[in-house]
Amino acid sequence: MIKFFFLVVFLVSNNIFSILEIEILKGSDNLSKVAFVPFGVEDGIEESYGGQISKFIEGNMLLFGEFENLDESEMLSYPSSESDFYYRDWKIQGVDYSLIGKVNSVNSLGNLNISYSLFNINRRIKILEGEIIGSENNLEGISKIISNRIYEQITGLKGIFDTKLAYVVNSDPETYQICISNIDGKNEQILFTSKAPIMSPDWSPDRKKIAYVSFENGLAEIFIQDLISGQRDSIQALGMTNSAPVWSPDGKSLALVVSFSGNPDIFLYSLNNKKLTRLTNHYGIDTEPSWSPDSKKIIFTSDRTGSPQLYEINTKSKRKKRLTRDGNYNARGRYFPDGKSIFFVHGNDGNFQIATKKLSSRYIETLTSTSLDESPAISPNGNIIIYATKDGTNGYLGGITLDGKSRFSLPVKNGSVREPAWSPLLN
Amino acid sequence: MNKALTSLNTFFLILLFLSLIFSVFSVPKLNVDEQQSIKVNFYELSQQDDILFDSSIPNVTIKQETKKSSLTDKKIEPSEAAVVSKFKFNKSDIKNEISKIKLSKEREDILRISAIIQSRISSIWIKPNSLSESLITKVSINLAPSGEILNFKLIEPSSNNSFNESILTAMNKMTFLEDVKFLDRKLFEENFRNFNLVFKSSGEIE
Structure with a gap:
């Protein structure tokens, strides 16, 4: 009887408790508008500090075209504390988020206490507040920390404003340089200059070292350079040539390409005991390895079926799986930070574009619209892909956000810029 | 005891069968005034855009969410409306057709408003x-x-x-x-x- 009762209730409830449902799949193409109000300054402190901090934060947040700003001249008020803050002043300007803050003195040594609050204007709530103590000589660094927190609060993704880029600059046919800089192109440092080609820079997970390939001794050779001491060491793995080094997520080994008698294969190289372990063994070219975020798999490019395609190999079981089948050129694959998707260079009729693919899906999707894109790198928060591309003969770094709303090029100096590598986040 | 259980089970099976039949047959009578759910999905609405501009063609597809009745997709072809005007049916047929058209008009209204709500929310999200x-x-x-x-x-x-x-x-x-x-x-x-x-x-x- 109870069964029967439930059955009836179930059948009846199907009809009674269902109501109209409207699905929303598409979001707006608009960007969130943020007002970066100049920070207030306590008496006795250099007045320009307030404006400098808000400008630094604004510069960071607008860098990748993910937000738009309200111009300072259009602001109706310049509140620096919550008691002076009125939502309506921002609502009528169409602002989504408003950042205010205040700079206070801690001591006479120039240490400052900077407090800030972020408001969601539509919801009429404060969504973030915080304080930072720092030196007046490091306003830019302090601003990066605040920018990261704001970015994380609004987007739910990690802020990347204190990450760095490594890249190769080829200013004339005989000068190759490996450089690192902040993501806005500022603070560029040249790590090494050579007359022979330099390739494939890759950051160690602790951000202290960079591995790259240099031809300075005539053959491709992998060097690891310490960023603090500047010391360079060749890893001198066996084989004729070594190339395409990539650090494992735990930093203990490198995946690399070693060529014995002209046939490149993928190997693992342990940095502790300098032992080389073979992963692939095929007469085709296997190259461009990269680790999955969980370190269990390595994606690589191979022409074993006649055209370059992407494969992945389990580092323990050595089981291989082909990942791409569309078109006759899919190369330089990398995993997204969540390990569920990959991005790579997809060639089609002489055009080379950056494409993405969910590992669980058959389809690939091209992201970029330029035609000679190469060596894509992803931001550690998984939201931005940068790549080297060409404008005539000049190489520059282009970028795109994954939702496709924003495309940008990174400010770089003269000379062709190639092979960007994005540093990991600071832990 | 076993016999009793088997007959009870048979009874439930028959009941389930009958209630299924009932739910299938009751659908056309399910006017929109019963609390039924109409799930409007994105693709239907993009088809629906054409109808918004040309409301003379009552080509409406509505997917109903009542789980037991997946057969409720209802289509009224333009030709069907033409057939109605061409031939004379008996009184109950005409009444049926009128209620059908009324029903489709109501559904069209629901779809139209749903589409507007959908695009307005999409434009600010x-x-x-x-x-x-x-x-x-x-x-x-x-x-x-x-x-x-x-x-x-x-x-x-x-x-x-x-x-x-x-x-x-x-x-x-x-x-x-x-x-x-x-x-x-x-x-x-x-x-x-x-x-x-x-x-x-x-x-x-x-």
């Missing part, structure tokens, strides 16, 4: 990047007949907080869905007084 994650958040809305949003509630939040926040932000931007005020009052009460918005993201990488 700034969807965050959810990488490869698939997310679903359900919001329940109460409307006044004037279209004023009386209140809304996240009834089924997703696991991603910034996704939920983006939806709350969008919902706070919207104060009126005034298009419902042109609806027949009965239709409004039955469908738009209280309805759900289902926000979905399949991740940035399709």
Whole structure:
């Protein structure tokens, strides 16, 4: 009887408790508008500090075209504390988020206490507040920390404003340089200059070292350079040539390409005991390895079926799986930070574009619209892909956000810029 | 004892069968005035756009969510309307046809308003990047007949907080869905007084 009762209730409830449902799949193409109000300054402190901090934060947040700003001249008020803050002043300007803050003195040594609050204007709530103590000589660094927190609060993704880029600059046919800089192109440092080609820079997970390939001794050779001491060491793995080094997520080994008698294969190289372990063994070219975020798999490019395609190999079981089948050129694959998707260079009729693919899906999707894109790198928060591309003969770094709303090029100096590598986040 | 159980089971099976038959046959009689759900999905609405501009063709496809009755997709071909005008049927047939047309008119209204609501919410929702994650958040809305949003509630939040926040932000931007005020009052009460918005993201990488 109870069964029967439930059955009836179930059948009846199907009809009674269902109501109209409207699905929303598409979001707006608009960007969130943020007002970066100049920070207030306590008496006795250099007045320009307030404006400098808000400008630094604004510069960071607008860098990748993910937000738009309200111009300072259009602001109706310049509140620096919550008691002076009125939502309506921002609502009528169409602002989504408003950042205010205040700079206070801690001591006479120039240490400052900077407090800030972020408001969601539509919801009429404060969504973030915080304080930072720092030196007046490091306003830019302090601003990066605040920018990261704001970015994380609004987007739910990690802020990347204190990450760095490594890249190769080829200013004339005989000068190759490996450089690192902040993501806005500022603070560029040249790590090494050579007359022979330099390739494939890759950051160690602790951000202290960079591995790259240099031809300075005539053959491709992998060097690891310490960023603090500047010391360079060749890893001198066996084989004729070594190339395409990539650090494992735990930093203990490198995946690399070693060529014995002209046939490149993928190997693992342990940095502790300098032992080389073979992963692939095929007469085709296997190259461009990269680790999955969980370190269990390595994606690589191979022409074993006649055209370059992407494969992945389990580092323990050595089981291989082909990942791409569309078109006759899919190369330089990398995993997204969540390990569920990959991005790579997809060639089609002489055009080379950056494409993405969910590992669980058959389809690939091209992201970029330029035609000679190469060596894509992803931001550690998984939201931005940068790549080297060409404008005539000049190489520059282009970028795109994954939702496709924003495309940008990174400010770089003269000379062709190639092979960007994005540093990991600071832990 | 076993015999008793078997016969009881048979009884339930027959009952289940009968109730299925009942639910299938009761569908055409299910006027929109019964509390039924009409799930409007995106693709139907994009087809529906054509109809919005040419309302003379009553080619409406409505997917009903009543789970037991998947046969409820209802199509009225333009030719069918023509047939009705060409031939004389007996009285009950005509009555049937009229109620069908009335029904389709009501459904068309529901679809039209749903499409407007959908595009208005879409135009203000700034969807965050959810990488490869698939997310679903359900919001329940109460409307006044004037279209004023009386209140809304996240009834089924997703696991991603910034996704939920983006939806709350969008919902706070919207104060009126005034298009419902042109609806027949009965239709409004039955469908738009209280309805759900289902926000979905399949991740940035399709």
